[in-house]
Amino acid sequence: MITGYARRKITNAAALVLSACAAALGLFFLFYILADVLRHGIMSINLKLFTLDAAPPMMAGAEGGLRQAFAGQLMLTGGAVLIGVPLGILGGTFLAEYGRFSKIGRFISGLSDITVSMPSIIIGTFIYSILVKPFGGFNGWAGAAALAVIMLPIVIRTTEEMMRLVPWTTREAAFALGAPYYKVITQVVWRGAAAGIFTGILLSVARVAGETAPLLFTSFNNNFLTFDMSGPMPSLTVTIYQYAASPYEEWVKLAWAASFVITLFILIINILGRQFIKWRYKN
């Protein structure tokens, strides 16, 4: 006969064991996915991956790499940083300083939060209709713009948060020396928040580096090295998508290799960035 107290003890134990199982399940899938990418990707990692362009499949003795995709990815991401970061830092500055008590400031801040979660494929269709269709073809600028639209709200919100962490009394100290507001912002607040903003930018770069959907309809893909942003640009992610679906074994291997590189890059930035923020803002 199980008494009320014993039953409560059993329920308690069962619930706690289940919650531990949930945590174990989460960790299991993280390591399962990482191990899988490592297992498939590590074999195809060699110098040729970075120094050779893609070779046509099924050609006897042809050796191929993904140099064109690495170069394209760097240019697309670089373009996105050039557009998204200045706009994001300035915009976040408005939200944290000039517009901090205004209705419009709060509205933009809330809208940015919503935009952070917007499906990236929608941003792809949007950029397609303003930057691809009117210009008659896929181009690298459109890809960079799509990534910039994804970056913008992330950078805006991080900048705002980091600038708000700078104590108001610090600004007052600068005001008391007679500094105008813009000087207080650029020489005091930005300096105080620089480490946090920089980390936020790195994390947003890691986020867009793994984006595929917005590039499908904008920069598309090709299989040769190009530095011309007005034509289709290869990228690691779209290359993964196309190669993984191809019937050629060589291409599937390259897709895994690219997956490995991109996952490693994103994990390292995320782990270092988060640790740094935790350490910097502990107090």
Place this chain on the structure above:
Amino acid sequence: MDAKRTRAVNGVFSGVTFLSSFTVIMAVLGIFACLCLESAPAVREYGFFRFITETRWDYAENVFGGFRPLAGTVLTSAGALLIAVPVAIGIAVFITELCPSFLKGSISMAIELLAAIPSIIYGMWGLFTFAPLIENTLQKWIGGTFGQIPFIGSFFSAQYAGGVSIFTASLVLSIMIVPYIASIARDTFSQTPAILKESAYGIGATKWEVIRDVVMPYCKTGTNSGIIIAAGRALGETMAIAYVIGNRHGPLNSLFDPYTTITSVLANEFNEASGLHMSSLFLLAFILFIANFATLTAAKIYIRKKVNR
């Protein structure tokens, strides 16, 4: 520098920062306007309600109905939430109540890293490793047991090979959204005032009773908003779904049938589409945009209302 010039520079600087932040509004308005314009031909051809109830998606007849992609999006998201919510809350309970403090940081970060892994990596893993695994284990087992039940048995038996199905898609999606719910639930759980918990322990409640009757009700707002945000994410998830859903425009007769979602049909067909087909795809994108935007706005308003009270 005289005061006049200083004031002018300050004015210009504040103006520039304002315009920069205004680009967010411009982008959202731009997306709304573009999707509206581009989807207009499809709306004119079918009308909105006929479009969302039309099941055919036929290139030969040039008829494009949104019912199946819409249903696919709703079903995969609902299935993913059904699995992810209890798991994520379990993770949050474990981290806040059970985990030894030296492990707390690393386990939290590991769970959050699940959200940092790119969608396309989930797709690669899902297609080449997870889908075949599901086909040989869960799918076989469910088909072998529930598949024998008369009338509803066919719903549990597989007709297609490869393991790509609406079931696999929901599972992969659930792994992807767990971190969003878990991290928000963990943050709110850990903010429950100790005095509330201690008074419950004081009258003899067990740990689970404290969690169920004190912590969870106290954290309802936070957890619910985490779930809504995760739902928004699930609706718009693209690449992983495009790999594991199978992209099939056909009736859904079984849990293990390949199917289609708004995002997977966009990823697969957008670049080859033109005319009415293209416009129909834009209409699907527009519906997804509105659904995602409404979901996340609801989460924002919900939090604000609860916090103000």
